[in-house]
Amino acid sequence: MTSWAMGPKLSRFLIVLGLGMLLALGACASNNAEDDAFLAYEEPSDPIEPINRAIFDFNNFLDGLLLKPLAELYGVLLPQGARDSIRNFLRNLATPVTLANDLLQGEMDRAGNTTARFLVNTTIGVGGLFDIAEKQGYPYHSEDFGQTMAVHGVDDGFYLVLPILGPSTARDATGRVVDIFLDPLTYVANNNDWDGLGLARTAVSGIDARERNIETLEELKRDSVDFYARIRSLYYQTRQKEISNGEGDLPYLPAPGAE
């Protein structure tokens, strides 16, 4: 989800913020990414926890007021097939960003997979509405510049809850900004004055993702003693798996019992 179409002032602010973070991150680039990943489970670095908690509460409030009702409406109005097609289309649209990051990570196999998916789904899949490639053995994956930085040894910096966009870290938020510049659609929209395009795309993908997680999120919330801390831990863990592209066992995960 991105919100860059909000206006030039905001985008300039975000760029400055992003660059500032990039500089800050340079100072704490990690020597031992594995150790840091391990520690992240012990004690996620969260120096601005009170601010994060406030934004988290605000996001939850907004979710109950707006996002969740919209997602429920979306789920009722559109059948599963239509919702899947919307997601497929948005995923296909994000191909250039994924491909750029595959290449920046030196993941040639995955870059090939991403390209094959794009070619198959854009043509046979009618402009990306149908994920034909998945059935042909080219599964979907996403990459972003936050992951690319992580692969090159940049640690997460600190936990950061973004307004509306939700859980992130200093590194991953910076990555979001860089991804905007990696996306050809940004320039296409700029040249054609399609101001609403980015926002519309963000909104639809947000509503679609929310609809798919209505029950899951409800369950996660219901039995938690500290919903904020639970989401924080889950964010770090799923992120770590995305970064490692883990296909086999996940050797970085600690486990109970004597080693």
Place this chain on the structure above:
Amino acid sequence: MTHLQNQAIRPPLAELWRVSSRMLGLAAAIAIAVSLTLARPAASASTAEQAEAFLTNLSQKAVEGLKGEEMTQEEREQRFRQLLDHAFDMEAISQFVLGRYSRVASEEEKQRFTDVLKDIVVQRFMPLFGDYRGEGLDVRQTVVDEGRNLVTIITSTEFQGEPVRLDWRLRPRGESFKIVDVVVEGASLVITYRSEYAAFIKQNGGNVSALIADLREKLDRGAFKPENTTAASKS
């Protein structure tokens, strides 16, 4: 190239040959060593097979043992608890989840925490077995990490039309195994609990009893019961 130079090159060539034949001997030695090490994955493979058999056997036992309709709720729960003690290393899990607070908690608090965790597992997972249709586990890969004394069985299941990866992490215990963690799409159950509970204990001034009380209250409300247990059997 002159004849003289040719002559001069000869001896080093012979030297090279002697060295390389010695290297060949070394290579042969390495090959034997490697084949000996390769024999170990064969041992690992059987560990993997044993672990998979343990898990399959467990899911069968759970389905068969809990299905009986004439069983009362108490009998059912008792059987489930037996299975839980048999299959999961609840002591190790409990200690791991408490993390560094297990050092400040009293023995009595630790025991109460283990008990409350068991009750959570019973409330959370027992209803799921009632609806379980007993399809076999779809095992994708089993990784034996001998250095860490850990076996990971990677299984795949489907959730809302999307494939979901489910890892079972086991530790060898004598002749058998004990489950120490379940990992869903890279998110570990025990790590998530540990991180969350640590945050709660910290916010409550390091008081483990406060966490136990909160969890007990949630148990009494049935907060851990899965949302739609019938939804799974509907499809």
